[in-house]
Amino acid sequence: MDVTTSLRPAWSDAFAPDALRPVPRIGLPIDKDWAWGGASGAGITVAVVDSGIDAAHPEVGAVERAVALQWDAENQEATLSEGPHEDLFGHGTACAGIIRRAAPDVALWSVRVLGRRLSGKGVVFAAGLRWAIAQGARVINLSLSTSREDYFGLFHEIADEAAFAGVVLVCAANNVPAPTYPAQFSSVISVAAHDGQDPFRLDASPSPPVDFGAPGIDVRVPWLDGATIVSTGNSLAAPHVAGLVARLLSKHPRLTPYEVKTVLRAVASNAVTGGAGDEC
Amino acid sequence: MNPDDLLREIGELAAALGPAVRPTGADELLRSLTETARQLFGAAACSLALLSEDESELVYTVAAGEGAADVTGMRIPSSQGIAGWVVQSGQPIAISDLGSDPRFSRQAAEQTGYVPQAILAVPVETRGRMLGVISLLDRDPERPGAERDMTLLSLFADQAALALASVEAFGDLGRVLLRALAAAAAGDDLTVALGRAADSLPGADAGLAALAGAFAALARRGPAERQLALAVLNDVAEYAKGWTSRPR
Numbered sequence: 001m002d003v004t005t006s007l008r009p010a011w012s013d014a015f016a017p018d019a020l021r022p023v024p025r026i027g028l029p030i031d032k033d034w035a036w037g038g039a040s041g042a043g044i045t046v047a048v049v050d051s052g053i054d055a056a057h058p059e060v061g062a063v064e065r066a067v068a069l070q071w072d073a074e075n076q077e078a079t080l081s082e083g084p085h086e087d088l089f090g091h092g093t094a095c096a097g098i099i100r101r102a103a104p105d106v107a108l109w110s111v112r113v114l115g116r117r118l119s120g121k122g123v124v125f126a127a128g129l130r131w132a133i134a135q136g137a138r139v140i141n142l143s144l145s146t147s148r149e150d151y152f153g154l155f156h157e158i159a160d161e162a163a164f165a166g167v168v169l170v171c172a173a174n175n176v177p178a179p180t181y182p183a184q185f186s187s188v189i190s191v192a193a194h195d196g197q198d199p200f201r202l203d204a205s206p207s208p209p210v211d212f213g214a215p216g217i218d219v220r221v222p223w224l225d226g227a228t229i230v231s232t233g234n235s236l237a238a239p240h241v242a243g244l245v246a247r248l249l250s251k252h253p254r255l256t257p258y259e260v261k262t263v264l265r266a267v268a269s270n271a272v273t274g275g276a277g278d279e280c
Numbered sequence: 281m282n283p284d285d286l287l288r289e290i291g292e293l294a295a296a297l298g299p300a301v302r303p304t305g306a307d308e309l310l311r312s313l314t315e316t317a318r319q320l321f322g323a324a325a326c327s328l329a330l331l332s333e334d335e336s337e338l339v340y341t342v343a344a345g346e347g348a349a350d351v352t353g354m355r356i357p358s359s360q361g362i363a364g365w366v367v368q369s370g371q372p373i374a375i376s377d378l379g380s381d382p383r384f385s386r387q388a389a390e391q392t393g394y395v396p397q398a399i400l401a402v403p404v405e406t407r408g409r410m411l412g413v414i415s416l417l418d419r420d421p422e423r424p425g426a427e428r429d430m431t432l433l434s435l436f437a438d439q440a441a442l443a444l445a446s447v448e449a450f451g452d453l454g455r456v457l458l459r460a461l462a463a464a465a466a467g468d469d470l471t472v473a474l475g476r477a478a479d480s481l482p483g484a485d486a487g488l489a490a491l492a493g494a495f496a497a498l499a500r501r502g503p504a505e506r507q508l509a510l511a512v513l514n515d516v517a518e519y520a521k522g523w524t525s526r527p528r
Contacts, residue, residue, distance in 0.1 A: 007421075117335050143369070149407075
């Protein structure tokens with residue numbers, strides 16, 4: 001499809017080829033090769049908090065752990081059951097496939113937080129995140145977030161828990177220009193779509209709240225029943241970055257979430273020296 | 281209260297609430313919205329599906345274009361499909377090659393007879409509450425400005441949400457008025473009956489009904505009192521804009 005007529009989700013305007021502004025290059029000997037050259041994601045666990053993962057899809061490979069969370073209306077709490085489950089919608093499988101492409105040897109965990117009902121969804125979502133953090137996931141991919149102000153505090157607390165535990169939260173920026181949580185918080189990595197297809201091309205956003213642009217427009221992704229589809233959304237850009245972070249951490253396992261963000265910024269395609277982008 | 285006084289009071293109340301209680305027909309408005317979207321985006325079809333009361337299903341309320349007659353009234357579980365993902369995740373999604381999703385093609389063919397190649401679906405939500413999803417099938421991606429379609433369709437979704445919210449508020453108001461009228465017909469004073477009807481509603485609805493009662497009382501006072509009340513109300517509304525509840 002012609003790039004000029006492709007869909008452009010909210011926040012992706014900054015990454016349009018004719019709009020992308022340079023950002024100052026960080027004066028460190030860091031490039032993509034240093035960051036993840038020769039790495040495969042081995043030894044890193046990536047949790048996909050979404051609709052479940054279809055472990056039978058050939059583009060996904062093994063799912064090491066799977067938990068499904070649900071809202072128990074009677075006791076007003078989230079309940080958790082561990083064991084294989086199916087992907088209800090296809091989206092979690094799409095995210096898993098994207099992560100697997102970038103980092104073939106990661107251990108994937110499926111944390112299913114979407115399900116039968118919407119009520120209690122925020123609490124279920126929060127419980128899923130907390131489970132992944134507590135169980136030792138190193139990277140968490142979140143292609144969903146909530147716009148409900150009531151959850152601001154809860155998700156802020158969880159984002160801090162993750163950052164302090166050294167867990168990198170990679171969040172899709174909302175597809176419409178309004179704040180959602182935890183994507184809005186500075187401790188997470190928030191991602192919108194650029195219209196490139198190279199999974200290793202990362203653009204740095206010159207202005208917050210979005211941090212990076214990654215492929216998310218007309219990308220081919222695995223879906224239900226072993227199929228693949230072509231899809232657009234910021235929710236597909238996030239797993240590209242989650243995969244790159246897993247690769248980076250498999251080579252440099254001691255990096256903190258803030259150092260991870262710094263490295264990603266250093267290797268961004270639009271990080272330049274000279275002119276508008278003087279070296280930091 | 282004698283019937284003439286009652287009618288006069290109802291008349292005054294209706295006049296005071298006139299602008300709010302004169303919807304042009306919600307279904308018509310939503311149907312026109314889907315038809316406008318369909319034509320504007322050069323799409324084969326456009327539909328609006330709303331969550332059922334218990335949120336377990338999506339009910340296709342209005343639709344325009346291919347398969348519209350078959351899709352209208354159709355119910356699908358909100359725990360599956362592309363529309364289901366949109367309401368559950370709150371994120372829009374576009375798929376430009378549905379043909380390779382065998383499950384979707386099969387379901388679409390069975391249910392509406394129309395098998396689209398592409399879908400763009402965005403959530404319909406008011407602040408903090410998910411109402412449903414607007415889906416556009418086979419929009420024309422070659423139109424100038426088509427890259428903004430996700431944002432544009434989200435604006436349509438906002439309009440639909442506003443219409444739905446006002447219909448809901450109107451319904452609440454209608455319920456309160458009916459209850460108050462029933463009580464008033466049985467001999468109660470209308471203001472007292474309104475207050476009682478307000479008390480019978482839970483939570484936010486009760487507040488809304490109490491507000492309606494206060495308006496009814498104000499409507500009977502002079503212009504100066506109404507002016508003062510309006511100024512105070514505007515100040516409160518302005519203040520409330522910057523106020524958010526953020527429980528920790």
